Amino acid sequence: MAILDHDAALARAGANVTGLWSQAAFLARRYPLGAVGGLIVVAFVLTAAFANVIAPVDPLSTNSRASLAAPSSTFWLGADFMGRDMFSRIVYGARISLAVAVGATALGFLIGIAIGLASGFLGGWFDLATQRLMDILQALPLLVLALVMAASLGPSLENTIIAIAVALVPNVARVVRSSTLSLREQPFVEAARAVGMGEVRIAVRHVLPNTMAPLIVLATAQLGSAILTEASLSFLGLGIPEPYPSWGRMLSESAAEYVRTAPWLVIFPGVAISLTVFGTNLLGDALRDIFDPRERT
Amino acid sequence: MAEANMPVVEVKDLKKHFPVRKGLLRRTVGHVFAVDGISFTIGVGETLGLVGESGCGKTTAGRAVLRLIEPTSGSVKVGGTEITGLSKAEMRPYRAQMQIIFQDPFSSLNPRMTAGEIVGEPLLVHGVASRREREAQVAALFERVGLRPAQMTNYPHQFSGGQRQRIGIARALALGPRLIVGDEPVSALDVSIQAQVINLLQDLQRERRLSYLFISHNLAVVEHISHHIAVMYLGRIVEYADTRSIFTRPQHPYTEALLSAVPVPDPAIRRQKRILQGDVPSPVRPPPGCHFHTRCPYAVARCKVEAPPLREIAPGHQVSCHLR
Numbered sequence A: 001m002a003i004l005d006h007d008a009a010l011a012r013a014g015a016n017v018t019g020l021w022s023q024a025a026f027l028a029r030r031y032p033l034g035a036v037g038g039l040i041v042v043a044f045v046l047t048a049a050f051a052n053v054i055a056p057v058d059p060l061s062t063n064s065r066a067s068l069a070a071p072s073s074t075f076w077l078g079a080d081f082m083g084r085d086m087f088s089r090i091v092y093g094a095r096i097s098l099a100v101a102v103g104a105t106a107l108g109f110l111i112g113i114a115i116g117l118a119s120g121f122l123g124g125w126f127d128l129a130t131q132r133l134m135d136i137l138q139a140l141p142l143l144v145l146a147l148v149m150a151a152s153l154g155p156s157l158e159n160t161i162i163a164i165a166v167a168l169v170p171n172v173a174r175v176v177r178s179s180t181l182s183l184r185e186q187p188f189v190e191a192a193r194a195v196g197m198g199e200v201r202i203a204v205r206h207v208l209p210n211t212m213a214p215l216i217v218l219a220t221a222q223l224g225s226a227i228l229t230e231a232s233l234s235f236l237g238l239g240i241p242e243p244y245p246s247w248g249r250m251l252s253e254s255a256a257e258y259v260r261t262a263p264w265l266v267i268f269p270g271v272a273i274s275l276t277v278f279g280t281n282l283l284g285d286a287l288r289d290i291f292d293p294r295e296r297t
Numbered sequence B: 001m002a003e004a005n006m007p008v009v010e011v012k013d014l015k016k017h018f019p020v021r022k023g024l025l026r027r028t029v030g031h032v033f034a035v036d037g038i039s040f041t042i043g044v045g046e047t048l049g050l051v052g053e054s055g056c057g058k059t060t061a062g063r064a065v066l067r068l069i070e071p072t073s074g075s076v077k078v079g080g081t082e083i084t085g086l087s088k089a090e091m092r093p094y095r096a097q098m099q100i101i102f103q104d105p106f107s108s109l110n111p112r113m114t115a116g117e118i119v120g121e122p123l124l125v126h127g128v129a130s131r132r133e134r135e136a137q138v139a140a141l142f143e144r145v146g147l148r149p150a151q152m153t154n155y156p157h158q159f160s161g162g163q164r165q166r167i168g169i170a171r172a173l174a175l176g177p178r179l180i181v182g183d184e185p186v187s188a189l190d191v192s193i194q195a196q197v198i199n200l201l202q203d204l205q206r207e208r209r210l211s212y213l214f215i216s217h218n219l220a221v222v223e224h225i226s227h228h229i230a231v232m233y234l235g236r237i238v239e240y241a242d243t244r245s246i247f248t249r250p251q252h253p254y255t256e257a258l259l260s261a262v263p264v265p266d267p268a269i270r271r272q273k274r275i276l277q278g279d280v281p282s283p284v285r286p287p288p289g290c291h292f293h294t295r296c297p298y299a300v301a302r303c304k305v306e307a308p309p310l311r312e313i314a315p316g317h318q319v320s321c322h323l324r
Helices: A001-014 A020-030 A032-049 A086-120 A125-137 A142-153 A157-183 A189-195 A199-235 A247-258 A266-293 B057-067 B089-098 B115-125 B131-144 B149-153 B160-175 B191-208 B221-227 B242-247 B253-260
Strands: B009-022 B028-043 B047-051 B072-079 B097-101 B180-181 B209-218 B228-233 B236-241 B310-315 B317-319
Touching: A001 B242, A020 A032, A032 A086, A032 A142, A032 B310, A086 A125, A086 A157, A086 A199, A086 A247, A086 A266, A086 B236, A142 A157, A142 A199, A157 A199, A189 A199, A189 B097, A189 B115, A199 A247, A199 A266, A247 A266, B009 B057, B028 B089, B028 B209, B028 B228, B028 B236, B047 B221, B047 B236, B057 B180, B057 B209, B089 B180, B115 B131, B115 B149, B115 B160, B131 B149, B160 B191, B180 B310, B191 B209, B191 B221, B209 B221, B221 B242, B228 B242, B228 B253, B236 B242, B236 B253, B242 B253
Parallel strands: B047 B209, B047 B228, B097 B180, B180 B209
Antiparallel strands: B009 B028, B009 B072, B228 B236, B236 B317, B310 B317
16 A cells, blocks of 8 residues: 555655656655665666676686786776686676575575464464574674574575575565564454465465565565675685675685785775665665655655 | 244354453463353344444454354254364355355455456356356345446455445356355445445345344434343343334343444434443453443442343343343
8 A cells, every 4th residue: 555655645746657767756865875876786786687797708707817907998897816807707796695695685585584474374283493592693683693594504696595585584484474464463453364264374364465566675685685695705715606706705715815906906996895785775775764754745 | 944933043052252361381370251141043034133332242253153163062953064174175055055255345355366267166166067057046145136248357445335346246146156245245335325235135035035134333224223132231131122113112231232223214313322431341350240231321239240141021122131
C-alpha cells in the first residue's frame, strides 16, 4: 500500500503519475541523493554486464614488461606486479562483486524468508528455537560470521556466496517474522481460514506478499554489505581465489608491498568498492523513505 | 421437511478461556474467561443479535462458533452435526455453511489481491475448478451486492469503506452459506452507508433464507435487524428474548441500563437515565456470584455469592437474575 500512497502524493504534487519516466523524474527531484545512488548502481550493473566490451584487454593476461606500470594512455589505471591492466581488472571485478552481491542476497533472503515465515506463522517451540539461533548468529558481526563460514568452507566463488548468505539470514528472518506476527492476526487471514484454506497456502498467498515492501528496502541495503564483506573476505584471502579479479583481493595483494611505490594499485580498487557500497546505501536509504509513509510529510 | 424446523446452529455451554502466561517458562498463571458458558440457537432465516459492552466476549463468541478460535469446551451443532471435534478436513464442508463478515473493511481485504480474486478465493479453495466459471460466479456476486463486475480487477484501496464492506459480504456469500456471523459489520461505516449495508443484509436474508449471528454494541442497529437478542455481560448471556420483549420489557438490570443509554431522537422526551457506576470487572478475575453485582443498583447479599442461572420467566424470555 505504501507505493500506492506515494502515487497519491505524486498526484497531489501535480505530477503526471501515468508515465514511468515522469514518475522517476519526480522521485529523483525529491530524493536527489537516492538518484545519485541509483545512477551509481545502474553504472555498476552495466559495467558488470558489458565488462567484455568495456575492458580494453583480458584482465588475466600478464605482461612482464608492464609490471607496476603507472597510469598512462595504455594502462589507464596502471598495471599490477604481473603487468595485468588494472582498468580491465576493475571492470571485470564488477562481475565478481555483482555475482556475489546478488547471489548472496538472493540466497540469504530465500532462506531468511522461509525461516521468518515459518517462525512467525507456527510460533511455539519452533519459533523459540529459531529465534535463539538467529540471536546467536546476529550476536556476531556480519564479517566475523562470514569469516568463520568462509574459513571452514574454503575459498571459492560459491563458498563466498554461501558464507555471506548465511550471515544475511538473521536480519531477513527477523523482518519477515515480525510482519508475519502482525499479519497472521489480520481479518483477511481469518477470512481465508473461515473458508477452510490450508495454513501453508494462507502463509504463501496472504502473508508473504504483504511482507515484501520492507524486504525490498532491506535487500538494497544488504547488497552493499555483501559487496563489502566479499571484498573483506578476499582481502583476508578467504574469498575469491586467484586469478579472478576481486576488488578486495586486488587491494590486499598490493596494500602491504606497493602502497608507496605503486599507490594506484591500492587507490583504484578501493575507490571502486567505496563508490559501489556508497551508491547502494544511498539508493537503499531513498527506497526506505519512499516505502515508509511515516517518513513523508 | 423436518429440516425446516431444525435450527441452523445450536450452541450449548460454549466456553473460551484464554490462558494468561507469565515468566520465562510461560507458565499458566490464570485464565481470561472471555466466554464463560453461553447457549443459544438460531433458526433458519433468523437473526440473533448479540449485544454487550466492549470486552464482554461477544466477538470471541462469534469466532468460537466458527472455530476460528478453538473453543475450550461446549458444543456447536451446525444443521444437527457436532462440529467441535472435527478435523480440518472434516470441517471443510461446514466451513462452506458458515461465513463471517468483519468490522474493519480495510484490514479484512488483502491489499495485494484484486476484489475479484478476493471474492473468488472461497470458490478456488472449494474447488470450483474452471477460471471462467469462477469469474462468472464472482461477477454475479458483485452484481448482487451492488458492485459493478467491471470493478473486479480493482484493488481494495480503490473502493470506499461501504464498497469494501460489500466485497466482504460477497466473499461471505460465495459458498452459499446458511449462517453468517457479522462481527460489528457496520460499526466502522458512516451512518448513511450503515443503512445501505443493513438493507442489503436484510434483502439477502429474505432471498436466501440466511441466518445471522449479528454481533454489535449498537442497539439501534440490532433492534432493526434482529429477531432475537442475547445480552452478554462478562462472558455470560444475562438476558435472551425476542427483540420486542427486550426493548419493551427488559428484565435484567444490565439490559435496562444499556437501553437507557440509547439516545432517543426527540428532545421532548425526558427519560430517567440509569448510568452504571464503575467499569466492567476484569475477565481474568470475574466477581463471584452474579458477575454484574458490582455495578448493579439492586444488588442484594445473595447476588454476591450465588450466580443466578438463566431462567425462563415468560415464554421465550430468559433472564439470569435472582430478583426476577
